[in-house]
Amino acid sequence: MTTRGMSRAARSGLSxxxxxxxxxxxxxxxxxxxxxxxxxxxxxxxxxxxxxxxDILGALFQPAQRNxxxxxxxxxxxxxxxxxxxxxxxLIGGAVGFWLGVLFVRSATAERAFMxxxxxxxxxxxxxxxxxxxxxxxxxxxxxxxxxxxIAAYLTFFPVVINTVRGLRSPETTSMELMRxxxxxxxxxxxxxxxxxxxxxxxxxxxxxxxxxxIGAIVGELPAGxxxxxxxxxxxxxQQFTAAPQKLFAAVLIAGIAxxxxxxxxxxxxxxxxxASARQKTDWQTTQVVG
Amino acid sequence: MPxxxxxxxxxxxxxxxxxxxxVQSFILPKPSEIMTSFFETSSTIxxxxxxxxxxxxxxxxxxxxxxxxxxLAAARWVGFREGMLxxxxxxNATPIAALAPIFNxxxxxxxxxxxxxxxxxxxxxxxxxxxxxxxLEVDPAELELMRSVAAPPSIVMRRVQIPNxxxxxFASMKVATALSLIAAIIAEYFGGPQDVLGQYIVNRAQLFxxxxxxxxxxxxxxxxxxxxxxxxxxxxxxxxxxxxLRSIE
Amino acid sequence: xxxxVVEARGVGKTFGSGPEQTQALHGIxxxxxxxxFISLIGPSGCGKSTLLRLIGDLASPSVGELTVxxxxxxxxxxxxxxxxxxxxxxxxDWRTVEKNVELPLEIxxxxxxxxxxxxxxxxxxxxxxxxxxxxxxQLSGGMQQRVAIARALAFNPSLLLMxxxxxxxxxxxxxxxxxxxxxxxxxxxxxxxxxxHSIPEAVFLSTRVLVMSPRPGTISDEIPIDLAVRRDEDxxxxxxxxxxxxEVREALRRGERGTKT
Numbered sequence: 001m002t003t004r005g006m007s008r009a010a011r012s013g014l015s016x017x018x019x020x021x022x023x024x025x026x027x028x029x030x031x032x033x034x035x036x037x038x039x040x041x042x043x044x045x046x047x048x049x050x051x052x053x054x055d056i057l058g059a060l061f062q063p064a065q066r067n068x069x070x071x072x073x074x075x076x077x078x079x080x081x082x083x084x085x086x087x088x089x090x091l092i093g094g095a096v097g098f099w100l101g102v103l104f105v106r107s108a109t110a111e112r113a114f115m116x117x118x119x120x121x122x123x124x125x126x127x128x129x130x131x132x133x134x135x136x137x138x139x140x141x142x143x144x145x146x147x148x149x150x151i152a153a154y155l156t157f158f159p160v161v162i163n164t165v166r167g168l169r170s171p172e173t174t175s176m177e178l179m180r181x182x183x184x185x186x187x188x189x190x191x192x193x194x195x196x197x198x199x200x201x202x203x204x205x206x207x208x209x210x211x212x213x214x215i216g217a218i219v220g221e222l223p224a225g226x227x228x229x230x231x232x233x234x235x236x237x238x239q240q241f242t243a244a245p246q247k248l249f250a251a252v253l254i255a256g257i258a259x260x261x262x263x264x265x266x267x268x269x270x271x272x273x274x275x276a277s278a279r280q281k282t283d284w285q286t287t288q289v290v291g
Numbered sequence: 292m293p294x295x296x297x298x299x300x301x302x303x304x305x306x307x308x309x310x311x312x313x314v315q316s317f318i319l320p321k322p323s324e325i326m327t328s329f330f331e332t333s334s335t336i337x338x339x340x341x342x343x344x345x346x347x348x349x350x351x352x353x354x355x356x357x358x359x360x361x362x363l364a365a366a367r368w369v370g371f372r373e374g375m376l377x378x379x380x381x382x383n384a385t386p387i388a389a390l391a392p393i394f395n396x397x398x399x400x401x402x403x404x405x406x407x408x409x410x411x412x413x414x415x416x417x418x419x420x421x422x423x424x425x426x427l428e429v430d431p432a433e434l435e436l437m438r439s440v441a442a443p444p445s446i447v448m449r450r451v452q453i454p455n456x457x458x459x460x461f462a463s464m465k466v467a468t469a470l471s472l473i474a475a476i477i478a479e480y481f482g483g484p485q486d487v488l489g490q491y492i493v494n495r496a497q498l499f500x501x502x503x504x505x506x507x508x509x510x511x512x513x514x515x516x517x518x519x520x521x522x523x524x525x526x527x528x529x530x531x532x533x534x535x536l537r538s539i540e
Numbered sequence: 541x542x543x544x545v546v547e548a549r550g551v552g553k554t555f556g557s558g559p560e561q562t563q564a565l566h567g568i569x570x571x572x573x574x575x576x577f578i579s580l581i582g583p584s585g586c587g588k589s590t591l592l593r594l595i596g597d598l599a600s601p602s603v604g605e606l607t608v609x610x611x612x613x614x615x616x617x618x619x620x621x622x623x624x625x626x627x628x629x630x631x632x633d634w635r636t637v638e639k640n641v642e643l644p645l646e647i648x649x650x651x652x653x654x655x656x657x658x659x660x661x662x663x664x665x666x667x668x669x670x671x672x673x674x675x676x677x678q679l680s681g682g683m684q685q686r687v688a689i690a691r692a693l694a695f696n697p698s699l700l701l702m703x704x705x706x707x708x709x710x711x712x713x714x715x716x717x718x719x720x721x722x723x724x725x726x727x728x729x730x731x732x733x734x735x736x737h738s739i740p741e742a743v744f745l746s747t748r749v750l751v752m753s754p755r756p757g758t759i760s761d762e763i764p765i766d767l768a769v770r771r772d773e774d775x776x777x778x779x780x781x782x783x784x785x786x787e788v789r790e791a792l793r794r795g796e797r798g799t800k801t
Contacts, residue, residue, distance in 0.1 A: 238392035256385035263384035
C-alpha cells in the first residue's frame with residue numbers, strides 16, 4: 001500500500017492512526033503475552049499496574065473527583081494552563097536566544113567571552129535551579145505562573161542560541177562578499193541574507209525548545225504545588241495510583257498530547273516560513289542540540 | 292581568555308554587590324557563603340551527587356544500548372525503519388519526563404530503577420534518531436563502491452556505515468550526558484528517596500538554605516562537566532582521525 | 541587620455557604573519573582602460589582571484605598602490621562602482637529571480653517601482669524575463685549565472701569583476717555564456733576583468749590577456765588579442781584564434797618555468 005497521491009494532511013492523519021494502533025497493540029499484546037507466560041519483569045501485566053487501554057480512555061470521561069466534571073475536561077484545562085506557561089517561556093527564551101545569537105555573530109569578543117558559559121549551561125542541570133527560582137519568584141511577589149515561565153524560558157534559550165549562530169554563519173562566503181561589494185551595512189546584511197538563511201536552523205531549534213519548555217513548565221509547577229497545572233495533577237494522581245491507576249495514565253497521555261500539539265504548532269509555522277528545500281537540509285538536526 | 296576574565300569579573304561583582312547592598316542569603320547568597328557551604332557539607336553533597344550520578348549513568352548506558360540496537364535494526368531493515376522512525380520523532384516531542392510518576396508506581400518510589408528508566412527513555416530518542424541518521428546518510432558513491440565489489444550487508448555496515456555514524460553518535464552522546472543528569476533530577480522531583488541531588492536541592496530551597504542549595508548545584512555542574520569530558524575522551528579514542536566538527540560544540 | 545579604470549603599481553599581498561606567511565602577489569603593475577575586457581589567466585595558486593578581490597576591496601593590498609576609477613578600492617566600493625559575479629551564482633534561494641536582481645537596488649535605496657522596472661530590464665537583457673517569478677532552484681546552472689550577471693549589472697556599474705563565472709558549467713553552456721557576456725559587454729560598454737582557467741575562453745573574450753605565474757603571483761606576460769571586435773562561432777575556427785591560444789599557452793609555460801619575455 002502506498003501513500004502516493006494522498007494529500008499531506010491525509011498522510012499525516014494516517015500515520016498518526018497507525019502509530020496509535022501499533023502502540024495499543026503493543027500494550028495489550030504485552031499484557032496478553034506476559035500474563036500467559038506468567039512473567040512479571042520489567043512491568044507486571046495485571047490490570048492495576050497496566051490498566052487496559054480502554055480503561056484508561058474510559059477514565060477520561062469519568063469525573064476526576066466526586067460529582068465533578070470529567071477527567072478529560074479537567075486535564076485539558078490543566079494542560080492549557082501549563083501550555084500557556086510554556087508558551088510564554090518559549091517566546092521569552094526564543095527571543096533571548098535569538099538576540100544572543102545575533103550578538104555572538106556580530107562580536108567575536110562577546111562570543112569568546114560568553115559562549116563557553118552558554119555551552120556550560122547545558123552541562124549544569126538547570127532544572128536543579130527550578131526550586132530556587134520558584135522561591136525567588138515568591139519573594140519578588142511575581143505571579144507564580146510567570147516564575148514557571150522563566151524556568152521554561154531558561155530551558156528553551158540554549159538550542160536557539162546555538163542554532164541561531166550556526167544559521168547566521170551558514171551563508172556562503174561569496175554571499176557575504178556580495179553584500180560587501182554592495183557596501184551594505186552590517187544590519188542590512190543581517191536581515192537580508194543572514195537571518196533568512198538562519199530560519200531553517202532556528203525553527204529546528206524551536207521545535208526542540210517547544211518540547212523543552214513544556215517539560216520546564218511541568219517541572220516548575222512541582223516544587224510550588226502549583227494549582228491548576230499538569231504538574232500537580234501528575235503528583236496527585238501518582239499518589240492515588242493504588243486506588244485508580246488509570247487516572248495517572250490518562251493524565252500522562254494528556255500531557256504527551258499537549259507536548260505534541262505545541263511542537264506541531266511550531267512545525268506548522270515552520271512550513272509557512274521555511275521553504276521545503278531548506279527544511280530538508282536541517283530537519284535531521286532536530287535532535288542534535290537537545291533531545 | 293576573555294571567558295576566564297568574564298568569569299572572575301562576575302564573581303567579584305557578585306560578591307561585592309551582595310555585600311554592599313546587604314542582600315540576604317535567601318535572595319542571593321554571596322559566593323563566599325556558597326564556597327563555605329561547599330566545603331562544609333562536602334561529604335553530604337558529593338554523596339547525594341554520586342547517587343544521582345549513578346541513576347543518570349545507568350540510565351545513560353541502558354538508553355544508549357537500546358538506542359544503538361534499534362538504530363542498527365532500522366538501518367538494516369527498511370520496513371522497520373519506516374514504521375518506527377516517524378513514531379520516534381513524534382514521541383520525542385512529548386514531555387517524556389512526565390513518565391516519572393508512572394515509573395515510580397511501577398517500580399516503587401524507592402527503587403532507583405524508577406529514575407533510571409526515565410533517564411533511559413529520555414535519552415533513547417535523540418540518540419536513536421541521530422545514530423540512525425549517521426548510519427543512513429552515507430555518501431552514495433561509497434555505497435556504489437561497495438556494490439561494485441559485491442560486499443554483503445554486514446561488511447557494508449561494519450566498514451562504511453558504522454564509521455560514518457560515529458560522529459553523529461558522539462554528538463548525540465554529548466547531548467545525552469547533560470540530558471541524563473537533567474532527566475535524573477526531574478525524575479527525583481516527582482518523589483523518592485531523599486538522598487539524591489534533586490530532593491536535596493528542593494529541601495534546602497524550601498528551608499531557605501540557599502548557600503547549601505547552590506553548593507549542591509555546583510556539585511551537579513561539576514559532575515555534568517566530568518561526564519561530558521569522559522565522552523570527549525571516548526570520542527578521541529574511537530575517532531582519532533576525525534577533526535573536531537566545525538560547528539560550535 | 542581617458543582616466544584608467546584600474547591602475548596598479550607594485551601591488552603585493554601577503555597572507556598571515558611570521559614564518560607561516562604566504563606571499564600571494566608580488567610586484568603587480570597593471571593598467572586597465574575604460575571598455576577593456578581583461579582576462580587574468582594562470583595556474584592554481586597564481587593569485588588571480590586574490591588580485592580580483594583586491595580590486596573589489598574584498599581584501600586589501602599589503603604593499604603598493606591600487607586605484608579604481610582614480611579612487612581607493614574602498615571608496616570605489618562604497619560608491620558602488622563595480623558589480624561582481626562569482627563561480628557559484630550565489631543567488632538567495634528564498635527570493636524569486638526578480639527579487640534577487642533587485643537586491644543591490646534595495647540596498648542602494650531605489651524605490652520599489654524603480655527597482656521592479658530595472659529588474660525587468662536586466663532580465664530582458666539576459667533573456668530571462670519569462671523566469672522573473674521563478675526560484676533559483678528551478679533554473680539550470682547556466683540560467684542562474686545569467687541571473688547573477690543581470691544582478692551585477694543592475695545598477696549600471698562601470699566595472700564588472702568576474703571570478704571564473706563559468707567554471708562550474710559544461711562546455712556547451714560555457715560557449716553560449718561566453719557569447720552572452722561579449723554581447724552584454726558591447727551593449728553596456730562596461731569594463732570587464734575576468735578570471736579564468738581556460739585559455740580558449742580568455743582568448744575568445746578579451747581585448748588583452750594577462751598571464752600570471754605562481755609563487756609568488758606576478759603578471760608574467762601581457763598578450764593583446766587582435767581578433768575582430770565582433771566574435772562568434774566562426775571566430776572559434778579562425779586560424780588567428782588558434783595562434784593566439786598557442787601564444788597564451790606558451791606564455792603560461794614560460795611563466796611556470798620562471799622566465800619572463
